[in-house]
Amino acid sequence: MQKAAIPECPPALPGFGHIKRYWDPSRKLYVAKLLPGEYYITLRGEMITTVLGSCISACIRDRKLGIGGMNHFMLPDSAQLDDWGGSSSSARYGSYAMEQLINEVLKAGGRRENLEVKAFGGGAIVSKLSSVGRKNIAFLREFLQIEGLQLVSEDLGSPYPRKVNFFPDSGRAQVKKLRSMHNDTIVERENQYLEELVEAPVQGDVELF
Incomplete structure (x- = not known):
């Protein structure tokens, strides 16, 4: 039997050509795979996937x-969450990640009054990052409350990393708890990302429209 031809990968929206995408033969669609610090927007029937430990992913759609789309972010370990929008430079990493995602959804044609949010992650998977997961969750809840955005579903906390699949066209999300870790890839990746956040300059403001 002749093997079915793989359809051509749909063009990514401007600014997202660097995100790794691949064809999933079982689901018969293209998948965008996010690493820490990345985000991706689509309006072409793709799936977005990532693996989370202490990090958070917000899935936002019209x-x-x-x-x-979906983001994948973490606050630096020194985050002070009393003022995420101003004096707390570390918490601004989270607000910047959220604002980027919201802004891109709106630029692609979404309307703010139609936005809904699903949130995942913030696990306490290693002792070094145990407080980071809690701070990420607290930040996210405060951000959504202040911005007046509706959180329709969540899977936050717990001692387990999780794999998240999100389908922006339907809003469906799949979460798999990774109860046994066969390697240290998740921990190593998040430790490296945490070090980069501490060393990197704080991003500027993103104007929402």
Whole structure:
């Protein structure tokens, strides 16, 4: 039997050509795979996937148009969450990650009044990052409350890393708890990302529209 031809990968939206994407033969669609610090927006029937430890992923979509995306972020370990929008430079990493995602969904045609949010991650998987997961969750809840965004579903906390699949066109999300870790890839990746955040300059503001 002749093997079915793989359809051509749909073009990524401007600014997202660097995100790794691949064809999933079982689901028969293209998948965008996120690493810590990345985010991706699609309106072409793709799936977005990532693996989370202490990090958070917010999945945001226009529920009427099916335009949406996912981010993957972490606050530096020194985050002070009393003022995420101003004096707390470390918490601004989280607000910047959220604002980037929201802004890109709106640029792609989404409307702010139609946005819905699903949130995942913030696990306490290693002692070094145990407080980071809690701070990430606290930041996210405060950000959504202040911005007036609706959190329709969540899977946050717990001692387990998790794999998240998100389908922006339908809003469906799949979460798999990784109860046994056969290697240290997740821990090593998040430790490296945490070190980069501590050393990197704080990003500037993103104007929401």
